[in-house]
Amino acid sequence: MPSSPNTPKQPNGTLKFDVHKRWPTPHAQRSWETLANLKRLAKDGTVTIDGTTLDIASVVASARYGCTVLLKEQESISRCMNDSVQTLQGYLSKGYYLYGVNTGFGGSADTRTKDLLGLQRALMQHTQSAILTREDRSESASRHEYLEAHSMPSVWARATMLVRANANVRGHSAMTRGVLDTVLELLNRDIVPIIPLRGSISASGDLMPLSYVSGAIQGNPDVYVRVGGRKGTPRVMTAQEALRKASVQPIVLGPKEGLSLINGTAAAAAVASLGLFEANQLAVISQMLTALSSEALHANAEWAHPFIAAVRPHRGQIEAAQNIRTFLQGSKLVYGLELTKDRFKSGLAQERYPLRSSPQWLSPLLEDLASAEDQLTVELNSTSDNPVVNVADNDIHCGANFQAATVTSATEKIRLALQSIGKMLFAQTSEMINHNLSNGLPPNLAADDPSLSFCLKGIDVNTAAYTSELGFLANPVSNHVQSAEMHNQAINSLGLLSARQTLAAVECLSLIVANCLYTGCQAVDLRTLHMTFVADIREPSKRLLSSLLENEAASGAVFEVFWKLFEEAWYASSAYDANERCDKASEVLATAILARSQLTGHIAVAKVEAARLQFSTMLLEAYQSHRAAFFRRPTTAAYLGRGTKVAYMFVRDRLGVPMHQGLVEHPIADDPDGNVIDGRPKKTIGSWVSMIYEAVRDGSLGDEVCGFLAAEAGGGSSSVHQ
Template identity: 70%
Template sequence: MEGSIENCSTTNGSTDSLEYDVHKQWPTPHAQQAVKTWSRLNKLLTQRLVQIDGESLDIATVIALARYGCHLGLTTNPGLRVRIESSVNTLQTYLSNGYYLYGVNTGFGGSADTRTQDLFGLQRALMQHTQSAVLTGVDTQSGSGHHEYLESHSMPSMWTRAMMLIRCNANIRGHSAMTHDVVDTIMQLLNHDIVPVVPLRGSISASGDLMPLSYVAGAIQGNPDIFVRVGGMSGTAKIMTAEQALSEASIKPIVLGPKEGLSLINGTAAAAAVATLALYEADQLAIAAQLLTALSSEALFANNEWAHPFIAAVRPHVGQIEAAQNIRNFLHGSRMMYGLEQTKDRFKAGLAQERYALRSSPQWLSPQLEDLTSAGAQLNVELNSTSDNPVVNVADNDIHCGANFQAAAVTSATEKTRLALQSIGKMLFSQTSEMINHDLSNGLPPNLAADDPSLSFCLKGIDVNTAAYVSELGHLANPVSNHVQSAEMHNQAINSLGLLSARKTMESVEVLSLIVANCLYTGCQGVDLRTLHRTFLMKAEEPARQMLGALLSAEDGSEDFFPQFWKTFEAAWYHSCTLDAAERCERSTEALLTAIVLGVTITGDIKVKAIADCHQTFSDYVLQLYLSHRDGFFQHQITPNYLGKGTKMAYLFVREHLGVPFHRGLIEHPVANSPCGNMLDGRPKKTIGSWVSKIYEAVRDGSFYSEVLRFLDAK
C-alpha cells in the first residue's frame, strides 16, 4: 500500500547543508520533561516513600503523595533541623527585645494597627476568623442521606494532601519560625491517612490561601468542629472530627505558638497544590493530542507533508519542532498516510494539501507546549519557595515583612495552562469532526458507521457532545485574574485568585479529558474503517482484473488501461460512501464499466452487450465479496498491521487492554428484549457512551498516559 514512511529521508540542497531526515531526533523539551516526571514518579511509587528537604520538591513527588498515598518523611540532613530551630530562636530574640511583629503581637491585615501581649490567643483568633467557609452535611457526615441538590462543597482529599505536603516543604526551609512539632504532626496526619475536610471556595490567594490552610491548622489542633476523612486511600473513608481522629491515632494535638498559625496559613500551598495536579494532567493531554493528531491523519489517509522537519526548521519555534517530531515518531512505519516519503506522487488527485486541523497542528500546538513548559518551571520554583509573611532572616538575625504569599506566579502558570488546554481541545474537535463528517473524511462512511448508513448514525452523538465539551472549555479559558475584587478592609486590594484559577484549570483538565476520550474512540473507529475498506479494495482488485481479461481481448489493450480503470472504481467506492452496501456496489461497478466503455476501443455490438451483461454479475459479486470481507473484519481487525508504531500502541491499548471493540453499527445497541439479543460474540452490548467512559477513566487514572510515555521514553 502507498504511504509507508519507513526508511525515507530527504536532503535540503540549500547552502546551510542541513539534512532533514524525517527520523532525525531533535530535542523535545516538553516531552522530555514529561518523561522525566513520569520516570521519577514510577521510582517513587516503587519506594512508597517521598522525602522533603525544602529545596527539591518536584511535581512527581506531589503526585506520588497526593494521588497514590506514598508516605512522607524528612531527609536526614542534620542542617534541616538546625535551620528550623534557628528561625524559632530568631523570633524569640526579636520578641524578647520588645519589638512589634506583624501577626505575632499585632492584628492581621487591615487590623494590623492593633497590639496584644496574648501571643497564643492571637493565633487562636486567626483560626477563628479564617475557619469561616461553607461545608454541608455531605462533607461532614459519613453515610447519611441528603437532598440531591445539596452537593459537596469540599476539596477532593487529593488536593488537600498535596496542599499539606507543599506547606510542610515551605515551613522546613527555616524562614517560618515554626517548631518541628507542627511539621511532624502534619506529616503524621498524612501518614495515618487523616485528611482534613477543606472548603472548596473562599480563598482569594492573597495573604496566602488563608481559609483552606486554616482547616489544616484546625485539624492538627484537634478542633472538635473541624472534620477529617480517615482511610480514604484504602477506599473506606470515614468522616469524623479532628479531635476524634487524633485521639484514635494517638497523635497529640498542637497548641500553636507565636506566629505558627500565621506560618501555616499565610502561603500559596493550596493554589500551588491544585495547579501542580492540574499541570501534571495537562502535560499528559498535550502529548495525547499529538498522538491523536497522528491517529486522525491515518483515519483520514492524510497527506502528512506538513510534518516534514524542514517546515519547522525554517520557522524554528521550539514547540513547533517538537510537535512535528513527536507526530512523526508516532507515525513511524505507518501504511495509512503519505507525504513524507522520499519520492512523492506529484500528480495525485484530490486535496493538494490537508485542511488546517491537521496541516497546521505543529504550529497550533507550538505555543501551547512552550507555555506548558513555562508553567512547569514557574510551579517548580513555587514548590520550593518560602511564601510566608513575615519571613525570618537567620543570617542577619532579622525578620522582614513583605508579600511572598501573593500567588500571582501560580495564577500566571494556570492561566497559560488553561488557555493551552482550550486550544488543544479546539484542534482535537476539528480533527474529530473531519473524521465523522463524510464530506471531509476522504471517503469514510457517514458518522463512521460500519453498517448501512441509512439506519446507523453511530458517532453522530460523539460529534455533538464533543462540541458541547469544546464550548465549555472555551468558557473556562477566560481569565480569572481580571476578576480581582478588593478585600479585607481594602488591605488586599490586589489579590491573585490563584486557587480559583487553579480550580478552573482542573475543570479544564476534566473537560479536555472528555474530548480526548471521544477523539481516541473516534480515531480507533476511523482507522478500523479505513483498513476495512482499503483491504476490501485490495481483495477486489484481482477479480476485477480477471473480469476484464475475460471480457476483452488482449488486442484491446485492457491490461494497459487497468490501473486507470481500477482508480475509477476506488474513487467511486469512496465517493458513494453515503449509500447502503448494495447500492454502493452497483454504483461503483457502473463507474468502472463506464470507464471501460470510454477507455477501450471496442468493435462490434457483442462486446458492448457483454459489458452491459457483466454489470449485474460483477455488482452482485462485489456485494458478496464486500459483505464477506466485512463479516470477517468484524471478527478480526487487522488494523494494527497498517498503523504507525505509536498509533498502534494507542489502538491496542483501547482494543485489547480496555476491551473497547470496533463498533459494528446498529446491532451494537443494547435494548431490552432485543431481537438480536444483548450479547455480541460473547461480550455484552453497551451504549457508545459506556465504551467512551472506559477510555475516559483510563485517560484520567494515568494508565493510557503510561503507555504513551513508555513509547516516548524508548525513542
C-alpha cells in the same frame, strides 16, 4: 534563511534532512521523566522533603498514591527551624511589634496585643469561616442536588499539606519542629481535613483552606477530617476525635505559628501541580491523536517534514512535528514524507488546518506548559508566608511572598493550552465523522448501512459540548479580582480559583481526548476495512473485465482506467448503503469502456449492462464477506504507525473496547442474543468511551504514549500502572 543551530547542512549551505532524524523533544521528555519518577516513588512508597527539591511527581505520589512523606534528616534543617524560632523570640524580648505576632491581621494590623497565643486562635476564628454542608461531612454517597461538593477532594487536601510542610521546613517561618511533625503525622496516617472548596482569594496566601489544616492539628472539635480514605470509604469524624483515636497530642500554636501555617500559597500550588501533571500527558497524547487522525483520513503528512519546522525553529514546533513523525513511523495509511512525492495525485493538494498546522498550533502550547512547570517547581520550593525570618542577618522582614500571582500565571497558561488542544482535537474528530470531509469514510463512521446507523453522530455533538465548556474555562480568572479585607487585599491572585478551573479544564479535555481516541480507532478500522477490501477485489474485477473483453491488450488498458475510476467511486459513494454503494461503484465500468472505445471496438450495450450487474453483485457479496471477516479479526494494527499502534492496541486489547459494528451493537431489553455479540457484552457507545476516559484520567494511557516516545529516544519504557 533562519535555521536551528542543530540543523545539518551540506557543504554548499543548503539544508539537508532525514525525516526520521531524532530532534530534541523537551516537553515530552520532561513529561516522561515525571512519570518515571512517579513510578519510582510509588514503588518505593516514600517521598522525602527538604524544602528545596519537591517536584510535581512527588506531589502526585503523596496525594494520589499515598506515599509516606519523610523529612530529610539533616542537622541543618532542624537547626535552621530552631534558629528561626530563636530569632523571633529575640525580637519579642526587645519589645518589638511584629505583624501577626503581636499585631492584628490585614487591615487590622494597627491593633496591638500581649496575648500572643490568643492572637493565633483569633486568626483561626476568622479564617475558619467557609461553607461546608452536612453532605460534605457524610461518609455516604452524595444525595444532594448541588452541582458539586462544597469540600475539596482529599487528594487536593493531601497535596496541600505536603506543599505547606515543604515550605515550613525551609526555616523562614519561626515554626517549631513539633508543629511540622504533627502535620506530617496526620498526612501519613491518612487523617485529612475536610477543607471548604471555595472562599480563598489566594491573596494573603490560601488562608481559609490552610486554616482547616491548622484546625486539624489543633484537634478543633468543629473541624472535620476523613480518616482512611486511601484504602476505601473514609470515616468522617471531628479532628478532636481523630487525634484522640490516633493518640496524637493536639498542638497549641505558639507565636506566629498559626500565621506560618496558613499564610502561604500551598493550596493553589498543590492543586495547580495536580492539574499540570495531567495537562502534560494530555499534550503528548494530543500529538499521538493527531497522527492517528492523519491515518484515519489517509492524509498527506508532508506538513510534518522537519524542513518546515527547521526554517521556523520554534522549539515547540520542532518537537511536535518530530513526535508526530515518530508516532507515524511505518504507517501504511499516510503518505507525503517519502523521498519521492506523487504530485499528480488527485484530491486535496494539502490537508486542512487541523492536521496541516498542528505543529504550529501546538508549538506555543508546549512551550507554555514547560514555562508553567518551571514556575510551579519554583513555587513548590519557596517560602511563601509573611513575615519571613532571616536567620543569617538575625532579622525579620514583612513582605508579600504569599501573593500567588505566579501560580495564576502558570495555571492560566495551562488552561489556554488545554483549550487550544481541545479545539484542535474537536476539529480532527469532526473531520473523521463527517463523510464530506473524511476522504471516503462512511457517515458517522457507521460500519453497517448508514441509512439506519448513525453510530458516532452523538460523539460529534458531545465533543462540541465539551469543547464549548472548555472554551469558557479558558477565560482568565486574574481579571476578576475584587478588593477584599478592608481594602487591604485590594489586589489578589485568585490562584486557587484558577487552579480549580484548570482541573475542570483537564476534565473537559480528557472527555474530548476519550472521544477523539474512540473515533480515531473506529476510523482507522474502517479505513483499513475498505482499503483491504479494495485491494482484495482487484484481481476478481480484472478477471471479470477480461471475460467481457476478448482482446487481452485492450482489457489491460481498459482495466487501468476502470480501476482508477472504481477506487474514486467507491470512496465517493461512502454515504450509500452497501447495495446502493456497490451499484453506484459498478457504473464506472461503462465509463471505462467508453473511454477506451478505440481499443475495445463496438460492444453491445446489453452486454455491458449485464457485466455491470454481474460486477455489482460480485462487489456486494465480496464486501459483505470481507466485512464479516474483518469484524471477527481486524487487521488494522498491521497498517498503523508504530506509535499509533501502541494506542490502538491499548484500546482494543488492554481495555477491551471493540470496533463498533453498527446498530446490532445496541443493547435492548429481552434481546434474543442475550445482549452478547462475538462473545462480549453489548454496550452503549457512551459506556465504551467511558472506559477510555477512565484510562485517560488514571494515567495509564499517558504511560503508554509517553513511554513509547521514551523508548524511541532510548529512555526505556515501563508503566506506572502495571
